[in-house]
Amino acid sequence: MVKLTAILNWNGFHNIPKKYIKRAMFNGVVYENTHEMTPPVIYNYTKDWVFDEYAPWTKMAQIKNDPRKQRSTLIVPPLREWFFFRGDKVQIMTGKDAGKQGLINAIIKQRNWVFVSGLNCKLTLQSSTGVAGDGEYTMVEKPLVVNRDVKLIDPSDLKPCEVTFRFTEDGEKVRVSKRTGQVLPIPPDAEATIDYAKKSTYKPGDKDTSPNELVKETFIPKYMSFELDLMQEYGIKETKQKGQTYVY
Amino acid sequence: MFLKSILSKFNGVLILGTHKNLLIKVKKANLIEFFDDKKNWTEEKVKHGRPWTIDELRLKSNLDLHKLWFVLHKERNMLLTMEEIYTRKGIPMPSHERVAKVDESMENLLAVVEERNIAYNLLETGETKKLVPYRRYNSFGHIQYYKQREYLVPWYLNRMWKLKYHYKKIPVIYFYDIQINSI
Numbered sequence: 001m002v003k004l005t006a007i008l009n010w011n012g013f014h015n016i017p018k019k020y021i022k023r024a025m026f027n028g029v030v031y032e033n034t035h036e037m038t039p040p041v042i043y044n045y046t047k048d049w050v051f052d053e054y055a056p057w058t059k060m061a062q063i064k065n066d067p068r069k070q071r072s073t074l075i076v077p078p079l080r081e082w083f084f085f086r087g088d089k090v091q092i093m094t095g096k097d098a099g100k101q102g103l104i105n106a107i108i109k110q111r112n113w114v115f116v117s118g119l120n121c122k123l124t125l126q127s128s129t130g131v132a133g134d135g136e137y138t139m140v141e142k143p144l145v146v147n148r149d150v151k152l153i154d155p156s157d158l159k160p161c162e163v164t165f166r167f168t169e170d171g172e173k174v175r176v177s178k179r180t181g182q183v184l185p186i187p188p189d190a191e192a193t194i195d196y197a198k199k200s201t202y203k204p205g206d207k208d209t210s211p212n213e214l215v216k217e218t219f220i221p222k223y224m225s226f227e228l229d230l231m232q233e234y235g236i237k238e239t240k241q242k243g244q245t246y247v248y
Numbered sequence: 249m250f251l252k253s254i255l256s257k258f259n260g261v262l263i264l265g266t267h268k269n270l271l272i273k274v275k276k277a278n279l280i281e282f283f284d285d286k287k288n289w290t291e292e293k294v295k296h297g298r299p300w301t302i303d304e305l306r307l308k309s310n311l312d313l314h315k316l317w318f319v320l321h322k323e324r325n326m327l328l329t330m331e332e333i334y335t336r337k338g339i340p341m342p343s344h345e346r347v348a349k350v351d352e353s354m355e356n357l358l359a360v361v362e363e364r365n366i367a368y369n370l371l372e373t374g375e376t377k378k379l380v381p382y383r384r385y386n387s388f389g390h391i392q393y394y395k396q397r398e399y400l401v402p403w404y405l406n407r408m409w410k411l412k413y414h415y416k417k418i419p420v421i422y423f424y425d426i427q428i429n430s431i
Contacts, residue, residue, distance in 0.1 A: 016348075017299060017348045019351060020348035207323075218307065218312055219310075245398045247399070
């Protein structure tokens with residue numbers, strides 16, 4: 001799939017743990033210039049994070065969420081269900097590219113955004129300073145709001161439709177178009193990440209545990225605490241008796 | 249000198265203890281193990297996996313968890329030294345999310361150990377024996393975050409503790425702890 005810009009679905013595309021993202025989105029107060037004659041500087045990082053096409057751990061997102069900057073409050077209407085996946089064919093309903101069809105490039109759920117590859121683009125000047133790529137113009141894809149600007153396509157008649165989730169007789173959850181009842185299968189690109197295109201094709205590295213060893217069950221329940229069990233395994237014998245202690 | 253002689257005697261392998269089906273061996277430690285593999289020093293991205301989940305760790309025995317802890321601890325030490333070097337040089341660290349991944353699997357491991365100990369304690373005593381931090385009044389009358397600890401003497405004999413936290417122990421409601429009074 002063609003990607004004009006570096007915008008990616010950072011929600012699922014990068015295999016980055018939640019703790020790391022939370023650390024990047026720092027929420028607290030920072031005191032600077034303390035123990036000086038001049039008064040201390042206080043930065044309040046207590047505002048809600050504004051999610052963007054840039055991932056929170058990148059420099060661009062950190063600049064945009066600077067506490068010294070003034071910004072208006074942002075209200076994102078919550079959705080009941082999410083129907084859009086990477087690799088889906090969609091039609092654009094509004095804007096200059098209205099009526100055109102394309103594939104979904106990236107998703108940002110926090111803003112109800114979707115990027116369509118090669119569509120709804122804008123020419124931007126790369127930079128005006130003396131760095132590499134000076135004076136270059138690039139096409140940048142702009143976000144589209146889900147259900148309003150973009151609609152999924154029914155595969156039977158290739159026209160935009162409204163979608164719901166329904167269950168098959170086997171108990172599988174599938175997307176179905178309301179108009180014709182056609183099933184919209186989830187594309188294989190949806191599970192692709194930066195490390196692998198498909199989950200089954202991933203090759204473990206040097207430090208990864210092999211899948212056979214991962215599933216192996218070695219736990220046998222015993223009437224023992226963790227420490228007592230280890231002492232028995234290593235052959236450590238404790239002769240001293242434990243005295244009374246107080247917890248408070 | 250003493251360590252060196254021992255290491256040379258066992259040909260690079262130290263045997264710590266023996267058991268009928270178990271042999272604990274420690275390789276000859278080099279300081280280079282604090283650093284990453286030399287191939288990864290100049291790369292932009294290092295290939296690595298994902299953290300251990302709680303469901304996977306529940307399958308493993310206590311001995312396996314004990315071994316895995318030291319593997320993770322060693323990896324974390326290595327990553328932190330590399331992070332320090334990269335910050336000194338002013339170069340961005342390749343795949344800097346690895347530290348958080350190791351942290352996550354270590355947290356999950358501790359959670360599994362706690363689960364097993366709580367199950368044992370509940371059978372033994374009917375209490376979880378879990379030290380849950382709570383908020384209480386200190387001697388100045390302010391509300392303070394307080395962590396419980398194990399002491400050798402009771403609180404009314406502990407003079408320093410009384411100066412710090414007032415002589416009167418207020419009753420505390422445990423929100424997160426399970427307390428079974430009668431079955």
